[in-house]
Amino acid sequence: MKHIGIVDITTIGACLCANEIVAQAVKIDSSGKHPEFTMHAFSFDQYNDCIRRKDWISLANKICESIRLLEKVGADFVIIPSNTPHFAMDLIEKNSPLTVVNLIKIVADECQRRGFSKVLVLGIKVTMQDGLYNEVLSSKNITPMIPSADVCDKIEHLIRNEIIPSQINSTTVEDIQQDIQKYDCDAVILGCTELPVVYNENNLGKPVVDTTRLLAHYALKLACDDNISLKRHS
Structure with missing residues (x-):
């Protein structure tokens, strides 16, 4: 299975999403097998400040910092269990070294x-x-x-x-x-x-x-599908 990178904007949403990935995986394989995943979060106030100012460039840069850290620990693709940061999705996709799922x-x-x-x-x-x-x-x-x-x-x-x-x-x-x-x-x-x-x-x-559980289901499917190629570049 592919390694899922999770950018944690709000920990409640990110953990709910991660838990759903595991819960759905157990329905497929009752042994407890699920994709490896790594979650990274900067302090919420750093994201929140960008959102309040609608500074999507700074928000994209902050999220891409997380993505580069997730890449270093072996993530194959990234999900962002938070809706609002997707205002910056074009910038995130442009600058991310990994495929980022568009919620x-x-x-x-x-x-x-x-x-x-x-x-x-x-x-x-x-x-x-x-x-x-x-x-x-x-x-x-x-x-x-x-x-x-x-x-x-x-x-x-x-x-x-x-x-x-x-x-x-x-x-x-x-x-x-x-x-x-x-x-x-x-x-x-x-x-x-x-x-x-x-x-x-x-x-x-x-x-x-x-949107939280829908993203989790999509991420699990992507992690389990060997026929999907993902970008990875520095």
Whole structure:
């Protein structure tokens, strides 16, 4: 199996993704065999500062530092279990010595595969309001929607101040849940890898695209497929 490199932007999302890789691998081979993986994280504030300033060049440079470290320990390809950094994906792909899986394209493909025509995108405010998914979904004739400004504020608070620091308030979760259920859409994209900690199809009452687990499943498939060639250059 190929060695998976994981760039850890937020540890909750990265660990959820890594755990799902292992859980899915066990379903294939009950002996416990799974791909080797290595995770690297700089301090979250370094990524967060770039995101707040929408400095995608600096963010790409920081992520590529992680990728070069992962390359040194033998990673064959890289995943980034975080949606927002994909605003910098073109720069990351250009400067990365390893293949980097594009989460946004995988999610759009999944929406198309499941026949969705109108989807609600959740995430931090910049992901929602700056249209991270707009172009790729529209190219597949899927209409992206985002919540109203006040709901975006609530979701931003939930992610940054409750889920990431592991201080979840059930009242906040339920309030947003009720807001989301009011939207007329075919499905909801959990466009932040921490959101599956609190939301799923059962409590939202709508089909959900879980970007964290979807990325894990794709990474496992890629790690197990000997017929796929990956780039590796200095």
